[in-house]
Amino acid sequence: MAHPLQLGFQDAASPVMEELLHFHDHALMVVFLISTLVLYIILAMISTKLTNKFILDSQEIEIIWTVLPAVILILIALPSLRILYLMDEINDPHLTIKAVGHQWYWSYEYTDYEDLGFDTYMIPTQDLAPGQFRLLEADHRMVVPVESPLRVLVTAEDVLHSWAVPRLGVKMDAVPGRLNQTAFIMFRPGIFYGQCSEICGANHSFMPIVVEAVPLEHFETWSSLMLEGA
Amino acid sequence: MVTSVSRHPLRLCSPSDVRTQREGLQRNICGKDIQQLKMPDHIDEKLKNYRTAPFDARFPNTNQTRNCFQNYLDFHRCNKALSAKDQDTAPCMWYQRVYKSLCPMSWVQKWDEQVEAGSFPGKI
Numbered sequence: 001m002a003h004p005l006q007l008g009f010q011d012a013a014s015p016v017m018e019e020l021l022h023f024h025d026h027a028l029m030v031v032f033l034i035s036t037l038v039l040y041i042i043l044a045m046i047s048t049k050l051t052n053k054f055i056l057d058s059q060e061i062e063i064i065w066t067v068l069p070a071v072i073l074i075l076i077a078l079p080s081l082r083i084l085y086l087m088d089e090i091n092d093p094h095l096t097i098k099a100v101g102h103q104w105y106w107s108y109e110y111t112d113y114e115d116l117g118f119d120t121y122m123i124p125t126q127d128l129a130p131g132q133f134r135l136l137e138a139d140h141r142m143v144v145p146v147e148s149p150l151r152v153l154v155t156a157e158d159v160l161h162s163w164a165v166p167r168l169g170v171k172m173d174a175v176p177g178r179l180n181q182t183a184f185i186m187f188r189p190g191i192f193y194g195q196c197s198e199i200c201g202a203n204h205s206f207m208p209i210v211v212e213a214v215p216l217e218h219f220e221t222w223s224s225l226m227l228e229g230a
Numbered sequence: 231m232v233t234s235v236s237r238h239p240l241r242l243c244s245p246s247d248v249r250t251q252r253e254g255l256q257r258n259i260c261g262k263d264i265q266q267l268k269m270p271d272h273i274d275e276k277l278k279n280y281r282t283a284p285f286d287a288r289f290p291n292t293n294q295t296r297n298c299f300q301n302y303l304d305f306h307r308c309n310k311a312l313s314a315k316d317q318d319t320a321p322c323m324w325y326q327r328v329y330k331s332l333c334p335m336s337w338v339q340k341w342d343e344q345v346e347a348g349s350f351p352g353k354i
């Protein structure tokens with residue numbers, strides 16, 4: 001989850017998010033370099049004692065400040081397109097989960113083998129146990145096996161919602177009557193939080209998403225328990 | 231001289247494969263009955279190893295709505311077609327597994343009710 005005064009992204013839990021993180025660092029470095037250069041030039045212009053009343057021209061500097069930005073843009077575009085195509089790769093998922101948005105809770109369905117479905121509501125602030133996170137905890141978590149390619153189909157039952165988990169680099173709109181597919185692999189076990197990312201009414205801020213990645217055996221145990229409890 | 235050949239469905243047709251048309255049988259390109267292709271064994275194998283709906287090249291993009299709906303339609307059409315010919319409907323179970331994986335339970339429930347009531351909008 002995000003922590004106070006955080007500046008950067010949360011740590012990545014999926015390969016795509018890790019790529020996005022590195023690309024962001026790369027692009028931000030370019031931005032800092034350009035900004036520093038421009039700031040330096042502005043300061044130099046302001047503080048110089050030299051004056052010149054005549055317009056000068058110089059073919060060399062014109063060439064430099066045309067070619068260099070073009071090169072920088074290419075250096076930004078190439079990794080960007082690489083990640084874009086990486087995100088679009090055909091993958092063969094091991095598990096399909098449906099995330100359905102309602103006003104104002106999420107429900108998850110695991111129907112590859114048996115019909116397992118459950119709702120998850122936010123834990124109200126007054127019911128939180130010590131150490132739990134305000135507005136982020138939910139009574140049920142979307143449990144998934146770690147290191148398995150997953151497909152999540154996002155939809156909604158009433159109004160627009162959006163299923164987002166920053167650490168996985170996933171944000172997918174939940175549109176009524178439409179099934180939006182997103183895929184990811186979680187490469188570390190843990191608990192990952194997200195929040196509804198499309199305004200959906202009074203309790204839009206109070207329908208969090210909690211994904212828990214566990215080893216496969218634990219996932220099988222959990223799904224058996226959930227089916228028994230249902 | 232006709233040598234014995236494998237019964238693989240994709241082998242070239244030999245003269246002994248050509249049969250006269252008989253009513254009520256489905257034909258492949260060599261005029262074989264569907265049963266001779268051993269469909270149920272393939273399907274049993276596929277269903278036993280089923281994990282989740284595989285990638286379908288007809289629906290490569292983010293929007294998978296049609297993928298879900300198409301498999302639902304295909305299941306019912308398959309059932310209707312095979313039942314009409316008094317054949318085993320086991321091959322249709324593939325479509326059912328796929329649509330169960332992809333479609334939200336509420337959609338399936340609604341469509342099942344519509345099918346029973348005769349008001350399902352799709353063509354089965």
